[in-house]
Amino acid sequence: MGATTLAATSPWLRTFATVDESAHERCRLGLIGPGSRGRFLLSFLAQNPKCEIVAFADIYQPSLDEALMVVPTAKTYHDYRQLLEDKTIDGVVIATPLNTHYQIARDAFEAGKHVYCEKAIAYTMEETLDLYRRHLASGRIFFTGQQRLFDPRYIQVMELVHQGVFGEVAAIHAFWNRNGDWRREVPSPELERLINWRLYSESSKGLMTELACHQLQVGTWALGQLPSRVMGTGAITFWKDGREVYDNVHCIYEFEDGKQMTYASVISNKFYGLEEQILGNKGTVEPERGKYYFEDYGPAPAPAFVQMLMEWEDKIWGANTFAGSSWDPEVARNNPGEYILGKAPEADGTSLLTEAFVEAVCTATQPPRIAEEGYYATQLCLIGHEAIEQHKTLPFPEAMKIDYEPYGTKAPHR
Amino acid sequence: MPYFYLPSHRIRKELLSLLVCFLIATGLNIYAIINYDAPLSELWTSILYVLMATAVLYVAWIVLRLLIYGFLCLIGRRPKSEHHLPFILHRHERGYRSHHHK
Numbered sequence: 001m002g003a004t005t006l007a008a009t010s011p012w013l014r015t016f017a018t019v020d021e022s023a024h025e026r027c028r029l030g031l032i033g034p035g036s037r038g039r040f041l042l043s044f045l046a047q048n049p050k051c052e053i054v055a056f057a058d059i060y061q062p063s064l065d066e067a068l069m070v071v072p073t074a075k076t077y078h079d080y081r082q083l084l085e086d087k088t089i090d091g092v093v094i095a096t097p098l099n100t101h102y103q104i105a106r107d108a109f110e111a112g113k114h115v116y117c118e119k120a121i122a123y124t125m126e127e128t129l130d131l132y133r134r135h136l137a138s139g140r141i142f143f144t145g146q147q148r149l150f151d152p153r154y155i156q157v158m159e160l161v162h163q164g165v166f167g168e169v170a171a172i173h174a175f176w177n178r179n180g181d182w183r184r185e186v187p188s189p190e191l192e193r194l195i196n197w198r199l200y201s202e203s204s205k206g207l208m209t210e211l212a213c214h215q216l217q218v219g220t221w222a223l224g225q226l227p228s229r230v231m232g233t234g235a236i237t238f239w240k241d242g243r244e245v246y247d248n249v250h251c252i253y254e255f256e257d258g259k260q261m262t263y264a265s266v267i268s269n270k271f272y273g274l275e276e277q278i279l280g281n282k283g284t285v286e287p288e289r290g291k292y293y294f295e296d297y298g299p300a301p302a303p304a305f306v307q308m309l310m311e312w313e314d315k316i317w318g319a320n321t322f323a324g325s326s327w328d329p330e331v332a333r334n335n336p337g338e339y340i341l342g343k344a345p346e347a348d349g350t351s352l353l354t355e356a357f358v359e360a361v362c363t364a365t366q367p368p369r370i371a372e373e374g375y376y377a378t379q380l381c382l383i384g385h386e387a388i389e390q391h392k393t394l395p396f397p398e399a400m401k402i403d404y405e406p407y408g409t410k411a412p413h414r
Numbered sequence: 415m416p417y418f419y420l421p422s423h424r425i426r427k428e429l430l431s432l433l434v435c436f437l438i439a440t441g442l443n444i445y446a447i448i449n450y451d452a453p454l455s456e457l458w459t460s461i462l463y464v465l466m467a468t469a470v471l472y473v474a475w476i477v478l479r480l481l482i483y484g485f486l487c488l489i490g491r492r493p494k495s496e497h498h499l500p501f502i503l504h505r506h507e508r509g510y511r512s513h514h515h516k
Binding site for chain 2: 303304305306307308
């Protein structure tokens with residue numbers, strides 16, 4: 001996909017439209033952490049004609065071996081710092097365990113590399129802020145793994161939400177449910193914490209950093225603001241197998257104008273799967289399903305005269321006014337909705353995200369909003385985790401705000 | 415076989431009652447259209463409901479008058495005029511004719 005086509009798919013990639021076609025450009029990238037997620041990214045990057053994958057770094061040899069099956073010509077390193085010393089490499093893709101992101105990304109910026117870092121971008125809020133500042137100071141490209149920012153159905157639906165097509169959005173219900181232990185097979189016991197790093201608190205903050213990060217960003221994107229407070233609870237309720245991170249988390253993010261965003265993740269029941277339900281007074285959006293539903297769907301309302309008579313009847317016979325008639329429970333409406341893009345979703349935006357990163361590196365152009373959206377997504381999942389840990393309602397710290405006009409936030413004076 | 419005859423002034427009176435009932439029903443429809451933010455076209459499309467409501471109001475008005483008449487008769491205060499009672503033959507009324515007994 002060329003720069004112009006890419007720009008057309010994403011409103012904040014229009015930056016590329018003003019840059020000359022960079023078809024002759026080619027960037028050289030290194031992949032740090034070619035585990036399962038890293039190889040998924042590699043599957044797109046390896047097919048991109050404007051990108052050459054020249055090196056892999058990982059401390060786990062089987063991951064390197066599998067990556068070499070995709071790009072046999074790449075060099076391999078067991079220490080990522082050796083990869084960063086290669087002056088011919090323009091940028092790096094970091095897909096390592098969460099607790100290692102900060103040091104690797106920091107070293108990469110210091111080595112003058114452009115950085116794509118998987119979400120969440122750091123283990124603590126302070127590290128996250130420091131990385132963002134280093135991105136600004138270095139002038140290097142900074143992308144995070146928020147692929148929904150590049151997904152055409154999200155882009156389309158956000159435009160509709162912001163135009164008020166679904167009315168006033170009062171709340172967002174985001175959830176991600178699975179039924180599985182989230183474990184990877186471990187060839188020998190000493191590798192347990194290395195391979196199943198998502199389950200241990202030294203290397204992960206569990207569902208909040210691995211799953212919520214995507215969906216909280218969707219919420220702030222839809223509402224166009226940052227929540228002011230967050231409360232939450234979490235527990236290990238089902239998978240009591242020695243893990244240290246919660247398998248059951250629930251958070252509420254409250255916005256200054258009273259709007260609410262809930263986040264829930266349970267990994268012992270998958271019936272409802274994942275979704276970000278955007279609830280407007282005229283309609284609902286379920287972007288994961290790729291659909292929207294208008295409130296006035298269904299048979300046309302009764303004539304006003306009949307409605308009035310029914311209301312009088314209710315007043316006379318005492319209908320249950322707050323929960324509807326007892327013989328008509330207010331269960332979900334059977335509304336098939338409409339596909340946002342006219343068809344069922346086929347991809348999640350990762351392909352476009354990697355293409356955009358390659359284009360950004362080739363043109364040395366940081367598109368607006370990408371780093372900032374990734375920054376706040378990480379901060380929101382980290383403060384949600386903190387609220388769960390402390391069993392308190394926590395305000396979003398002023399010290400962690402950055403200059404970001406779409407959310408009306410400003411960095412505190414330093 | 416009883417013979418019923420409604421003099422023209424009684425017909426006019428009943429038609430007037432019917433018109434008042436129709437106006438009340440139409441007024442209620444207009445109120446409902448405004449209250450429920452419904453399209454103005456419901457002025458015409460709901461005409462059947464309005465006519466039904468007119469009939470109900472008119473019947474209610476008859477019943478009410480019968481009740482009042484019955485009550486007044488019960489307490490021995492027969493009303494001076496029975497013109498408010500429709501469809502009842504009053505032999506003493508002006509215009510009463512019985513062709514059979516001519």
